[in-house]
Amino acid sequence: METSRNQQVKLEEIESAGVSLWMKREDELHPHISGNKFRKLKYNLEEAADREYHTLLTFGGAYSNHISALAYAARVNGLNSIGIIRGEELATRPDLVTENPTLAFALSQGMQLEFVSRDIYKSRHEEEFVDLLRQRLGDFYLVPEGGTNDLAIRGCEEILQAGDQDFDYICVSVGTGGTLAGLINSAGPGQEVLGFSSLKGDFLDKEIGKIAICKDNWRLVNDYHFGGYAKINEKLISFINQYYRSTTIPLDPVYTGKMMYGLVDMIRNNRFEKNSRILAIHTGGHQGIEGMNQKLKKKKLPLICVGDE
Numbered sequence: 001m002e003t004s005r006n007q008q009v010k011l012e013e014i015e016s017a018g019v020s021l022w023m024k025r026e027d028e029l030h031p032h033i034s035g036n037k038f039r040k041l042k043y044n045l046e047e048a049a050d051r052e053y054h055t056l057l058t059f060g061g062a063y064s065n066h067i068s069a070l071a072y073a074a075r076v077n078g079l080n081s082i083g084i085i086r087g088e089e090l091a092t093r094p095d096l097v098t099e100n101p102t103l104a105f106a107l108s109q110g111m112q113l114e115f116v117s118r119d120i121y122k123s124r125h126e127e128e129f130v131d132l133l134r135q136r137l138g139d140f141y142l143v144p145e146g147g148t149n150d151l152a153i154r155g156c157e158e159i160l161q162a163g164d165q166d167f168d169y170i171c172v173s174v175g176t177g178g179t180l181a182g183l184i185n186s187a188g189p190g191q192e193v194l195g196f197s198s199l200k201g202d203f204l205d206k207e208i209g210k211i212a213i214c215k216d217n218w219r220l221v222n223d224y225h226f227g228g229y230a231k232i233n234e235k236l237i238s239f240i241n242q243y244y245r246s247t248t249i250p251l252d253p254v255y256t257g258k259m260m261y262g263l264v265d266m267i268r269n270n271r272f273e274k275n276s277r278i279l280a281i282h283t284g285g286h287q288g289i290e291g292m293n294q295k296l297k298k299k300k301l302p303l304i305c306v307g308d309e
């Protein structure tokens with residue numbers, strides 16, 4: 001089974017609070033299929049091969065980590081890939097596609113991109129819509145948005161390793177909740193799993209309850225989404241840059257940056273008992289930094305500076 005190292009995070013506020021914090025560097029598992037994508041795709045790729053599919057189809061936004069990882073994984077596994085991308089404006093603006101680092105990478109891996117309106121995109125969970133896609137694009141193995149399904153959750157159950165049973169808290173950032181569900185399932189007795197929501201909305205509680213084994217060892221932290229999915233501000237950028245300078249750990253602005261901002265804030269405010277041992281899962285997402293920096297540049301905001309100084 002693939003393992004990643006736990007890196008201790010040493011910051012003044014952590015020491016003052018009398019707790020210890022570690023990051024599980026799942027982002028180092030693979031340069032293109034990093035973090036939770038590696039875990040989520042593992043058994044789905046096996047299943048697609050066992051069932052002799054030639055094509056993977058999935059859904060995502062224009063900067064999606066999942067789209068990028070699946071495009072790469074399909075190519076190296078000798079499969080075709082199709083990405084149904086939210087945003088019909090991209091269909092008539094090839095310049096926007098080639099300027100977008102995520103989509104340009106997906107294209108370079110041979111992914112066929114199909115752009116749909118935000119309205120049509122909402123049908124992505126409907127069987128009728130998927131049938132229509134099959135009629136138009138041929139047969140495919142369907143990987144849902146964000147890669148989350150039962151096989152993905154099974155993969156995410158492998159994130160925690162034997163030595164990790166000593167931690168009191170396991171923290172992870174939450175989009176669809178698949179990674180959190182895997183951790184809830186595999187957490188040991190006495191461990192609490194905290195999911196840091198990267199988007200607004202209390203619906204996630206219900207969604208995660210549906211997909212994880214029925215356990216009461218987890219809770220969602222909803223205070224650090226910064227206004228919603230992919231919304232960021234100067235405070236968050238400054239935190240990500242400072243964190244990188246102090247720890248050498250790069251964070252992404254959509255998921256892990258928000259989680260660590262929240263976690264350090266909670267530690268500073270003594271929300272954990274003294275001597276707590278906390279493990280935060282680094283779920284990757286570095287590929288999204290370039291696209292975010294393009295947007296920040298246009299808005300004349302400070303850039304995320306991680307990795308290339």
Ligand SMILES: Cc1ncc(COP(=O)(O)O)c(C=O)c1O
Nearest residue numbers: 175176177178179255283284285
């Ligand atoms: C880097 C990163 N971290 C965390 C998440 C959240 O994972 P999940 O959708 O399983 O909640 C995602 C999205 O899939 C992601 O790309």
